[in-house]
């Protein structure tokens with residue numbers, strides 16, 4: 001795998017000057033220094049996982065679907081936790097952000113900002129729905145926090161119903177909705193009254209709402225962090241109807257699966273589910289800047305309309321981030337048909353792979369450009385991830401489901417990159433299965 005011109009230059013810069021030998025030595029020292037700093041200032045475990053993923057090298061540049069490493073290699077990015085849907089450094093997004101950088105990169109927050117206002121209007125138009133209100137955050141958890149706060153305020157009720165296996169972020173309020181106990185270890189209690197419904201339990205919302213205490217039901221149409229699990233649409237439809245009947249809000253968390261990651265702008269809206277809010281994040285900033293949003297109904301937003309300072313943050317709606325939104329959404333739409341072609345090739349290839357390795361690969365789940373390969377054991381999945389790192393394919397493991405290897409290709413890929421990823425998966429699966437069988 002080769003690096004692009006600008007990225008090769010970046011790798012050389014990290015490596016320092018001098019001849020080939022000097023560069024290689026400099027590059028190694030530089031990578032080691034990065035791992036030392038991460039060990040010292042963040043965590044030894046973080047240094048270790050980074051070192052495994054890069055096989056001792058660190059990331060120094062990226063373009064399109066490839067990330068350049070400090071040792072000069074480049075890896076195919078099927079990971080990055082769903083952020084670079086457009087690939088890295090999409091030119092239109094970079095140009096939009098650069099324009100903001102050169103004019104007014106930060107907001108006074110006292111004066112009105114046209115970049116932020118235009119981003120909100122663009123996002124509302126994009127969904128072509130009856131959801132006219134917007135709150136901008138910096139990451140997914142921000143959007144979850146605000147949506148839940150609004151639901152509690154607007155309904156005057158306290159209880160939230162989330163879903164087993166759901167992931168909504170790790171900040172204190174969002175964490176209350178996240179199901180896995182893994183992220184709550186050592187923490188007692190919860191700041192919000194949350195129950196978790198079984199995703200097959202059709203009557204869960206009705207039972208939770210009948211007492212009149214349910215503020216909202218919150219779900220991911222496709223659970224990403226839980227190993228790529230699409231929720232049954234018939235159940236979601238009934239949940240929405242019951243929530244409406246008992247005066248509770250419906251919030252679709254599409255931070256991972258929305259914005260065409262799974263083919264649709266919004267999965268909930270495409271299914272005609274009567275939701276009060278769609279939450280988006282990850283690729284909303286075009287893979288260049290951090291940005292998330294709550295897009296919601298007048299009714300849910302009412303407390304913020306009455307008092308816009310009820311919930312605000314210094315960097316919320318930051319012009320540098322909002323400048324990325326219009327070009328990002330335009331580019332996602334331009335590439336939507338291409339995404340369907342990639343999705344078809346990937347789906348077919350993964351199904352064939354499962355057929356060839358039925359003992360090792362238990363299940364293939366996914367939609368669009370979000371796929372999970374579920375391996376027979378966590379150990380096998382771990383071996384596969386290491387094999388893929390050797391082959392130069394970056395993937396995103398699922399922390400709360402260690403048997404699943406998650407694949408998040410970008411729209412910057414073409415059929416050759418899908419073929420390359422499938423070949424790497426084939427080899428890594430065969431090798432890991434043989435190695436595990438020997439033990």
Ligand SMILES: Cc1ncc(COP(=O)(O)O)c(C=O)c1O
Pocket residue numbers: 139140141142144167168169170220224225253254255256257281282
């Ligand atoms: C569905 C969903 N909601 C919320 C979040 C939290 O987003 P962030 O990590 O940006 O806070 C994530 C992150 O993976 C997610 O997948």
